[in-house]
Amino acid sequence: MTSSRACATLALAFLGTACVGPEQRAIEAVSDLASLRATLDEVCADAIANRVPARFAERTLEKGRSRIERDRSTVAGLAVPADLREGTDSLAAAILNDIANAIPALRARDSAALVPIRIRLAALREPLEALETRARSFAAQPAQQ
């Protein structure tokens, strides 16, 4: 009896945690976007300081591009507030624009051209943090919004 009750409790916990809605997906996509911005910023800094091979930096940026596009389309397809969706879209577009400029600079080994890109990427940190906070507040109270 005790063991069957324990199994039932465990099963309920399992089912309860399995209910994942758009809120959680939005948080994950926005967090990933913020993490990717930080990654690209760091890789550009490493490339400028010659801490990593330029080809590695270039490949990391290429991979980051496809993940940013995926995160952007994930949020676009979710039932989330318009400001969250639009904010994600515009910030993702800004990062993608920086990647598009950074890749030719890396190919040309032009460190000077990477400096303004880094500055722009750094400037996106705060808006992304605000967006992440927005996604979390939406997840906390989705019904009221």
Next chain:
Amino acid sequence: MKKALQLALGILTAIGGFFDIGNLVTATQAGASYRFQLLWALAAGTVVVIFLVEMSGRFAAVTRKSIPEGVREHLGVRIWIVPFLVLILLHILTIAAEIGGIALALQLVTGISFFVWALPVGVLIWLFLWRATFNAIEYSTASLGLVTLCFVVAAVTLHPPRGELLAGLLPSLPRQDPAKYWFLAVSIIGALIAPYLFYFYSSGAIEDEWDRTYLGVNRVVAVVGMTFGAVISAGLLIVAGVILHARGIDVSSIEQAAIALPAVFPFWGYTLFAVSLGIACLGAALEVSLSLAYTTSQTFGWKWGENLEPAKDARFALVYTAGILVACLIVSLGIDPVKITVYTMALNAAALPVVALPFMLLMNDGAIMGEHRNGIISNIATALIAILALVLFAVSFPLLVLGS
């Protein structure tokens, strides 16, 4: 003199052979996402792996039998069927993760996608197993694996705050993403207590012809080797905590993990990371493939031993050949090895009660182990972690899978 040499080699093997893609991925993710807050999971897993490895070596030295042979003879075949099937699944997934790790290291160096490397890497591992003896495999990969000490050097160089490190050794609640936090805790424990580790260790003790006179050596190797091995994982967690967490980088790809080391070792850090990943995974892939062949052959009572010519234990060689082939196919499908690793490590932890139970029964049987049977402390420590891992897995796994 011979024992002293074996002791030194045993410790070297434990340190160099301990670290694999499971430790690398989970420690980096934990440090990047939660700084030093998950050090307690590393400490808890290390305590249990010390107990498990010591027990498996003790069992081999006292009985001169492998664990599957012992279960079959003393507890019957029935009790072994489920653990055996679970072990086969975990071994194959782990081989896939390790092959994926080598392939990712090659991807970092060459830029060619990891799934292209899966088959060539599989052939390399197979050739190594086909041609080399047990000691050649054990000592060469373990010696090369010492390159992973670069993570410890990097951690020391960064001078992490001691108070925060000590606080991390105590379990605490996360400020956000609790499912991810607990799932990572389970994955860290799973990476440390991977079943292949103690099945491989036990079989290795038989290959090295250990007897009761080796009980002291076994104890020292288990405690010192596993502790130093865990220090490498802790070093990487600290590096990721200082470098990646501060920059807001969460690790979900190997490229993100690779940028931790160049901050400490400019330019060479990147190469060191790729080499460490490749070598650690190569050593582990060889060990897990052998462990798969050991476990299967011992279960069915086939002739086994890496020191025999493949023609003399053909079924043993066939098992690791098939295991490597299946693992290669999984990686060739293009499934991200980092994802394979994280989920496999969590499964390792969740499966611990199933795969360790028959072993624990043997270890507590006075008729088999005599005066060397288990004490209450090792039983309680192993049981507590096994139950904790299972419960945490059951709660955090569905949320994480469906969330992503």
